Amino acid sequence: MGDFLTGKVIAITGAGRGIGRAVALACAAEGAKVVVNDHGVSIEGGEPTSEVAAAVVKEIEAAGGDAVAVADDVATMSGGARIVATAVETYGRIDGAVCVAGILRERMLFNMTEQEWDPVVATHLKGTFTVFRAASAVMRQQRSGTLIGFTSGNHQGSASQANYSAAKGGIISLVRSAALGLHKYGVTANCVAPIARTRMSANVPMELKEMGEPEDVAPFVVYLLSDRARDITGQVYTVAGPKIAVWAQPRELRAAYAEGGGWTPQRIADLLPGTVGTDPMPLLAQLDAMRRAAATGDRPNA
Template sequence: MGNFLAGKVVAVTGAGRGIGRAVALACAAEGAKVVVNDYGVAIDGAAPSSEVAEAVVKEIEAAGGVATAVADDVSTMAGGQRIVDTALAQYGRIDGVVCVAGILRERMLFNMSEEEWDPVVGTHLKGTFTVFRAAAAVMRRQGTGTLVGFTSGNHQGSVAQANYASAKGGIISLVRSAALGLHKYGVTANAVAPVARTRMSANVPMELKEIGEPEDVAAFVVYLLSERARDITGQVYTVAGPKIAVWAQPRELRSAYSEGGWTPEKVAEVVPGTVGSDPMPLLAQLSAMAEAARDGARPNR
């Protein structure tokens, strides 16, 4: 066992499988006491079960670590609060939360129902908020703590996952807001966009050239939770196997001004030649995806 997180208490949501499980195991291996949360649902959010969270706790304990299970639904305020309350009751503090929990319900935007929108946004975005909110209140008093949200490259947009992409984009904004609001209290907030082999990535309709294992992502998360990363906040990182990358902060590209105010005619004159637009990289992949679908293959990305 290592000591990157010695003495720390960390809660991980979605920790029963995939990346969440790898993060929980890695945190425990580096000395943290871990609250393992998983509602135990299928990939679409159905059939909850507490067994997966309890199984990870047993793995951690078998390896000599300390952990406790919380099989709550993070999309509820009570569920998010219970995760933090459990950490306080069992271990007396909360030093880090890692929000990995998520589900998928794919559908084209024009066919997507409320029942397909709400649970996905609720689990990913609200589920990050509920845990962040509960943890931030404690971390503010402690004067230290780390919030880690999980986003995706799909925050750029997605053909058939408007719900998922919207939630992942929202998580980035939530992380940046948390970083700004909690900085003076010694609390950091960052987001990770993983590319790893999980039950979710198995549904990606293209062959990913840059992809790794959940353990690659877990190693990076351990770093973010450690004292070595105390000065890092408000960032979005991709971890894809051997690659670690940081995303740019939002910023204006070009601007134009009109002294006498805007009319549609003035806008039409200025925007094409002066302001322009910023190309959308994923649009260039759509034709390749369509061609691959006709051929029964999966395009590279």
């Protein structure tokens, strides 16, 4: 066992399978006491069971670690609060909250129903908020702690997962807000955008050039939770196999100012294309490639 997280208490949602499980096992292997949360549902959000969380606890204990299972639904305020309360009641504190839990309900925007939108946004975005909300209250009093949200490259947009994409973009803004609001209390907040083989990535309609395993993501999360990363906050990182990358912070690219009389539609039409312009969407080019490949029966790379 390592010692990167010795003495720390880490709560991880969605920890029964995939990346969450890999993170839970890695944290325990580095000396952390772990709260393993998983509602145990399918990727569509149905059939909850606590067995998957309990199974990961058994793995950790068999390896000589210390863990406890919580099967609550992170999409409820009570569920998020109970995960944090379990950490405090069992181990006396909470040093890290890692929100991996998620579901998918894929549909084109013009066909998407409320029943396909609400549960995805609730699990990903609200589920991150409920845990962050409860954990930050404790960490503020401790004047230390780390919040980690899980986003996706799909925060750039998605042709057939507007619900998932919107939630993942919201998580980035939530993390940045947490980083700003909690900085003076010694609490950090960061985002990880993994590219790894999981249940949720199995149906991606293209071959990804950069693809790793859940176990590739876990060491980076351990690092962010450790004291070695105490000065890192408000960041978004991609982890894809051997690759680690940081995303740019939002910023203006170009600006124009109206002179004498303000803007009119005609003045905007005359000025905007050649001055402010646009910022191209790389994903549009990928979609065009996918459409061309579909016509020939090939599977495009991305």
